[in-house]
Each structure stands twice: as structure tokens, then as C-alpha cells.
Amino acid sequence: MKVNGKTVLLTGGSAGIGREIARQLKAKGASVILTGRDPSRLDTMRAEGFEAIAADLSNAAGVDALVAALGDRPIDILINNAGLGVPHDVRSEMPDPDAADGCLYANLSAPVRLISALLPRLRARPEAAIINVTSGLAIAPNTASSVYCASKAGLRSFTMALRAQLAGEPIHVIEALPPLVDTQMTAGRGKNKMPPEECARQIIAALENGHDEANVGMVKVLRAVYSLSPALARKIMRRL
Template sequence: MRLNNKLIVITGGTSGIGYQMVQYLHPDNRLIVISRNADKLNDLSRQFEGVVTFQADLSRLEEVEAVADLIVKRFESIDVLINNAAIQNTPTFLDNDFQYETISREITINFTSICSLTYLLLPTLLHRDKSVILNINSGLALAPKTTSAIYCATKGALNIFTQSLRYQLEQTNIGVQQVFLKLVDTTMTQGRGANKMTAEQAARQIIEGVARDIQDHDIGKVKLLRLLLRFAPSIARKIMKKY
């Protein structure tokens, strides 16, 4: 799908990869951005004329339902839903700074809210000749690391959800895509890893993948990871364990 003159919903569009996608897409499309931070949404509205913003904490399903209801009532149809928002908590279950209450919040933001928002906005996506649901995923969906167990689990769940949803919608106008990213330099990854991809590079390649209708888009070293998992799975798992 060529992303031109489309109505696009983006979650987590005020920072990182989401913000870079807004920058890329804004000149030629109409954008709806969902984020938790009201100040950042106000800044986004001032910077990008015409962007429609909605404040919602995606860890609270009642707010997910409320924002979906507002979008459905205001817009008869949308072309693209980009489920981008995610959080990652790095402590292990054995670390002193692990916080029990973060478990449900991380699962809800990274997975449950995506399932919910997708279902609630489905009627608007079915109104177009061609629509796309794009889920932003990670190479950690294919093989986990030692830290961030909840994050890895939600990304693995998102991978399976995306594939199953694709089967469900294959006779409709909606294409279901996902992108698997290598480590990207964002606020979430500060202080971790090396040789990171910039958020701008990630956003550009994500958008190119949508334009080329790539169903499962492996970016950067994820291509190598998938090959290793096929031909040398034990080596792949060993590498990712220390990632």
C-alpha cells in the first residue's frame, strides 16, 4: 500500500519510532496519534498541523475502549492502524528492583491493548477498499533474552496474534503485517546495547515495508537471527540469551 492521502492511526506517536513515523507520514497523509502524555501530544499538534491527537493510557483498558469509541464516532473509516506503543522493564524476577505491579501493566500495553484496539477499530478498517493493520514487533519475539521476560513474552504473543489475525482476515480488504526490529536507539533502550539502529532509520524502513506489502518484515540483524534459528537454533538461542 502506498502511504499517500491515507488516514492513519498511530499509537505511541510522540516519541521514538512513532514520532519519526509521524514526521515521515505527515506531509502526505492525515494522522491520528494516541499517546499517554498530554504535553507531548500538545507539542505534536503545534509542530504538525492537522494531526488529530487523543490522550489515553493504554495500560487501562477502559481508556483504550474510550479512545476507540471517539475515533469510530468521529471517523467513518481509516486506512491504516499502526500498533507501535510498547514498554520494556528490564529487571529479572530475582532482582531487588523488580516491581510486581509492572507485570500486568507491561502485558496490557504491549499485547492486550493491541488486541482490544484492533477489534474495536475493525469496523472502520473494513470500510476501505484496502486497509492495513501493522504491528511493530521485535526480534525478541523469535528468541528471548535473559532480562525483560515479560517484554519478550508479549512480543512472542504479538507474533502469534498477528499470524492468526491474518488468517481470520484473509478474505477481507484488510492486510495484516508486522515488522521485526533489531535494537533501536530510543528512550526505552538508553544505556543498553551497541550498534543500534536510529529511530529515523527504523521508521523509514517500516514505511517502506508497508509500501511493498511485506507481511513479516525482518529489519537489520533480524534477518540473520531468523536464518540462525533455522540452521543453527542452539547458537541463535545462546546469542539472544545474552542480548
């Protein structure tokens, strides 16, 4: 798909991977509408020439408000990038169930609800695309982020089913699986993180080249290990 001239709705576009996706798509000639929760970051993106909509996607009301704010404008590409991370490890302390609910909604329910709301206008375009950003942890979970891993695994499963449902229609369904990327969410975690600029570049390349998956960076290695031995892949990831 050529992104020049396309209208993109990008959730979670004011920081991290999303911010770099927005910048790179704009540089290629796309019109990007982005969402975020932090007012100062949204203002920064507006100063760069983006339309930015404040949206809390951790609940149904927030998703519905975003759809209402879009009005009836056409959308060519929907990128479900917004996500929440939450610690959930019963070995250290009892987790916060409300925080877990918010994580599950933002990472899984919100993309499903947003796709359902916007599918008619995507179907109305000559060609369209949906990109769901999951994670390498959707393939094999680590130990400390059990709820986050579950939400991304759920979105991975939904994405594969949606792709099959839309087979034959001019809507390309893509799953993007980043590795550990240097963002605010991963601050203080791990080493050798991928720069968000490179992660964004590989996701956009998958869109432009018609790939069903963007296995970014070390996720390519994880996919290869998993194809040979799922048990080994899970063992490796549990150590992280």
C-alpha cells in the same frame, strides 16, 4: 499500498519509532492521528500539525476511551506501536507484578482490543492495513526482559493468526520487528543502536511494498540464524 490520502491511527506516536513513522507518513501525504501519554510531547506533535490524542493503553479503560475519542471517523491503517518496557529479572530482586501487568496489557492486550474495536471500519475501506510492532525479541528472548519478550512473542503469534483469519479480505496484516533502536526506552542499553528514522523508513517500506513482515536491520540476521538453528538463536539472545 499507497499511503497518500490514507487516514492512519498510530499508537505511541509522540516519541521514538512512532514519532518518526508519523513524520514520514505525513510527508507521504497520509493523515495521521497519533496517541501518546506525555502531554508535552503530544503538544509538540500538535505543533507539527498532527492530531494527537492522550491515551494510556496499559488498561482496558484507556483503550475504550481512545476508541470513543475517534468517534465514527474512517481508519485505513492501524499501527499498534505503543509499548512499555519493564525490568523483570528475579536474579536481582523480586519484580513488581503490577508493572508486569501494565506491560503485558499495553504490549499485547491493548492491540488485540483495539483491533477488535476498529475491525468493522477497517473492513469498510477499499483497502486497509494493520501493522503490529513487535520486536526481534519476539523471535528469541533475552534474559533480563522476560515479560517484555513474552508480550512481544504473544503479539507475534496473534499477528500471524490474524493474518490467516483475514486472508481473502482487503486488509493487509503486517508484523514489524525492530532491532535495538535508539529511543528513550533503550537509553543506557546496548551499542550500535539503529536510528529511529531508519527503523520507521523500513517499516513504511514494508507497508508500501506489500510485505507481511518488516524484519528491520539486524533482525534479518536473527531470522536467518533462527531458521538454521533456533537453539543457537536463543543462545545468542540470552547473552544480551
